[in-house]
Amino acid sequence: MNILIKSATILDSKSDFHNTTQDILVEGGLITQIGKQLKNPKKYKEIALENLHISQGWFDSSVSFGEPGFEERETIANGIKTAALSGFTAVAINPNTNPVIDSSSDVSFIISKAQNNAVTVLPIGALTQGGKGVDLAELYDMKNAGAIAFYDYKKPITNPNLLKIALQYASNFGALVCSFPQENKISGLGVMNENITSTSLGLKGNPALAEELQVARDLFLLEYTGGKLHIPTISTAKSVELIKAAKAKKLDVSCSVAIHNLYFTDEYLTDFNTNFKVKPPLRTQADIDALIEGVKDGTIDMVTSDHNPLDIELKKVEFDHAAYGSIGLESAFGALHQKFTLKKTIDILTKGKSRFGLEQTPITIGAKINATLFNPNSKYTFSKKHIHSKSHNAIFDGASLKGEVYGIISNNITVLK
Numbered sequence: 161m162n163i164l165i166k167s168a169t170i171l172d173s174k175s176d177f178h179n180t181t182q183d184i185l186v187e188g189g190l191i192t193q194i195g196k197q198l199k200n201p202k203k204y205k206e207i208a209l210e211n212l213h214i215s216q217g218w219f220d221s222s223v224s225f226g227e228p229g230f231e232e233r234e235t236i237a238n239g240i241k242t243a244a245l246s247g248f249t250a251v252a253i254n255p256n257t258n259p260v261i262d263s264s265s266d267v268s269f270i271i272s273k274a275q276n277n278a279v280t281v282l283p284i285g286a287l288t289q290g291g292k293g294v295d296l297a298e299l300y301d302m303k304n305a306g307a308i309a310f311y312d313y314k315k316p317i318t319n320p321n322l323l324k325i326a327l328q329y330a331s332n333f334g335a336l337v338c339s340f341p342q343e344n345k346i347s348g349l350g351v352m353n354e355n356i357t358s359t360s361l362g363l364k365g366n367p368a369l370a371e372e373l374q375v376a377r378d379l380f381l382l383e384y385t386g387g388k389l390h391i392p393t394i395s396t397a398k399s400v401e402l403i404k405a406a407k408a409k410k411l412d413v414s415c416s417v418a419i420h421n422l423y424f425t426d427e428y429l430t431d432f433n434t435n436f437k438v439k440p441p442l443r444t445q446a447d448i449d450a451l452i453e454g455v456k457d458g459t460i461d462m463v464t465s466d467h468n469p470l471d472i473e474l475k476k477v478e479f480d481h482a483a484y485g486s487i488g489l490e491s492a493f494g495a496l497h498q499k500f501t502l503k504k505t506i507d508i509l510t511k512g513k514s515r516f517g518l519e520q521t522p523i524t525i526g527a528k529i530n531a532t533l534f535n536p537n538s539k540y541t542f543s544k545k546h547i548h549s550k551s552h553n554a555i556f557d558g559a560s561l562k563g564e565v566y567g568i569i570s571n572n573i574t575v576l577k
Contacts (some may be wrong), residue, residue: 161572162187164200166208168533171215171506174522184214186529189572194525207576209566211537216521217249217530217570218509221416222392222464223489224313228269229258234469234550236270240279242548245577246465246489247509247532249570250280250518254313255291256468262286262297264305271306278573282308282516287326287337293317296326303335308516309390311338314439314484316374318344320381327387336516338390339378341399342440346370351480353426353441361429363479366441368396375399379406382413390515391415393466395440397450404459414515415459417451418466419488419495420555434475434482435555438466452499455508462512465492469551486555491542493534494561502536505563530570538564 165184170177183198184191200206225239226232234242243251253270255261261270267283274281285307289295299310310330317323317339330337347370352358354365375391379402382389391403394415406413418438426442436442454460465488474483496505509532513520521530540546542556567576 161189161574162202162204163569163574164198164204164206165212165214166206168212168214170523171213171502172523174216174520175524177523184523186569189528191523191525191527191529207533209533209535211535212566213534213536214523214531215506216510216523216532217568218247218532219250219513219518220248220465220467220489220492221252221462221512221516222254222466223251224254224256224468226257226469227273232471232550236273236281238550240274240277240281242489243279244568244575245548245565247493247534247565247568248279248489249530249532249568250282250513252282252284252308252516254284254311255286256313260286260291262289262291264298264301267302267305267307278568278570278575280571284309284311284338286310287312287317288322291315293319293322296322296329299326299330299335300333303333309336309338311392312340314340316340316342316344320377323378324381324385327382327385327389331385331387334388336388336390338392341371341374341378341391341394343370343373346373350441351437352429353443355426355444357426357429361432368398368443368447371396371440372398372402375402379403379411379413382406382411383409387412389413393418393421393440393464394460395421395443395447395451397447400450400454400459404454407459414461416462416464416512417455417460418464419492420466420486422448422451422455422463422499423495424555432479434477434479435486435553435557437479437482437484438486438555439484456504461515463496463508465489469549470553471551475553486553487547487549487551488555490546490548491554491556491559491561493565494540494542494563495556495559497536497563498561532568533566533576535564535566536562538562540564
């Protein structure tokens with residue numbers, strides 16, 4: 161791949177050219193020159209786009225594609241295309257498939273299906289067999305096959321001894337264990353945040369306590385066992401406090417938050433729009449404020465789109481019976497840029513790689529190019545025309561967003577809109 165990128169503002173704190181506007185010459189997938197008004201004697205393809213900005217490729221730590229088993233929701237091929245057009249050069253794929261990704265052959269299947277694409281697909285293996293929370297899955301074999309972490313997607317490990325054993329066992333080969341923060345006996349049949357809004361709507365509530373008890377339990381277990389723990393998609397102010405205190409104790413813990421939990425409160429559920437039915441549920445403005453502060457001060461390690469395509473039959477039903485989840489890749493950049501400065505937004509989108517074992521790829525001479533191209537100033541209302549996923553369950557439908565993604569250059573492949 162040989163291209164010349166014209167007049168791109170480089171946003172990469174690891175690059176000597178950070179915050180400058182340069183031409184970038186790429187030959188054979190390597191950056192060979194960076195400078196002002198570079199010549200193009202070999203007549204390489206030129207990329208010249210309005211207000212072009214470029215950063216290291218973005219990473220999302222929680223994405224669902226459905227395949228195998230739920231291809232009507234999303235396929236790996238179309239999911240990769242969606243990720244690329246949304247600016248992501250690497251995505252971690254959840255094991256909520258049918259069958260669940262719980263063996264080395266399942267991991268190998270995902271990797272083989274995703275080969276030779278611009279987007280690097282990184283499988284997360286199920287922590288337990290079939291995701292049933294009873295017996296540990298083949299963690300070591302899956303790690304050797306390419307799994308980057310272990311997680312029963314959106315399912316809490318109800319047996320604390322099982323999580324204790326998982327942390328101890330996985331620490332022998334440096335694996336990352338993920339534990340969804342919900343105590344099922346407290347959350348019960350709750351379908352939204354337990355608050356005045358749930359009472360007024362007549363919907364069963366899922367209290368913040370259900371999350372916070374589980375976070376506290378998991379942190380106590382981590383302190384006892386050692387190992388590496390990731391707590392995905394926290395949603396309450398108290399959870400931020402608990403994790404901040406654990407990090408002060410030097411526990412090896414990380415956490416993420418879903419973008420929609422930084423954006424919407426439970427009051428958005430007043431018209432029973434099932435696109436707003438997510439897990440963990442949308443909470444209060446006080447929780448949002450604490451989560452945003454946690455992102456800013458580093459307590460929260462990464463922000464995820466928590467992209468989960470669901471077909472219309474799972475969403476166009478009564479609120480109580482609708483499935484949890486929203487697509488989010490396409491709206492991720494625009495939503496984050498509404499909440500944070502451009503510098504912080506790019507930091508968020510490139511953060512988390514090291515936790516999941518990915519190398520950083522600075523935009524510098526001699527490096528392989530792994531980059532996202534975008535215009536940070538474009539403003540628009542998100543609608544169906546911005547969706548690339550097979551499923552259209554978009555929580556950000558109708559939201560005002562800021563920032564347009566042009567595409568990515570990665571793995572010696574260019575994908576542009």
